[in-house]
């Protein structure tokens with residue numbers, strides 16, 4: 733079963749995904765769309781800072797679609813790895829299929845080809861002021877960004893692309909949840925995953 737978890741930057745997608753992983757541990761495979769950002773290692777850091785990372789073209793979604801198909805067919809994939817602090821691809825890792833696969837990312841419901849492979853589509857909703865405040869705290873601590881860069885990027889690309897490409901995908905969601913620390917939503921997903929895992933036994 734493939735679960736897609738979308739929502740704006742800072743909405744709580746990773747928090748929600750990690751909570752599912754914590755429950756099911758090795759039974760669940762997480763694939764983050766972020767790992768499929770295109771490589772820009774030929775550019776300087778200053779040039780890379782100005783790329784629009786919130787446009788669908790910034791991601792190699794075709795490769796993700798192929799990888800999801802392979803995993804569904806029971807085949808392993810060579811998944812790219814991405815380093816946010818340098819905006820670069822950092823090698824790859826071998827990933828083996830699992831019965832429950834979670835795809836997570838701001839634009840995970842944007843591509844029709846990808847949507848067609850997803851069984852449960854979740855959109856994590858959160859107010860834009862909460863999202864930017866969380867992003868500031870996270871990106872200064874974990875992604876090596878300055879406050880000035882975060883504000884500049886938010887106004888130039890993150891907010892307009894959210895309005896144009898991310899927010900409209902909520903219409904495709906089966907479930908829209910209020911934030912990533914949503915215990916009731918977690919319970920619903922837990923029940924569904926448990927039933928799928930039991931089918932196998």
Ligand SMILES: Nc1ncnc2c1ncn2[C@@H]1O[C@H](COP(=O)(O)OP(=O)(O)O)[C@@H](O)[C@H]1O
Nearest residue numbers: 740741742743744745746747866870911912913
């Ligand atoms: N409901 C919440 N209340 C407080 N902090 C939260 C909440 N949800 C997420 N966070 C924090 O906000 C930051 C962004 O959340 P994250 O799950 O990484 O969002 P996303 O993956 O959607 O960008 C993280 O540091 C996380 O710990």
Ligand SMILES: O=c1ccn([C@@H]2O[C@H](COP(=O)(O)O)[C@@H](O)[C@H]2O)c(=O)[nH]1
Nearest residue numbers: 740741742769785786816819820838890
């Ligand atoms: O090199 C990069 C790649 C992406 N970003 C930003 O990341 C977010 C998506 O990640 P979330 O965990 O959902 O916040 C996206 O809004 C991009 O702007 C980046 O800054 N640099």
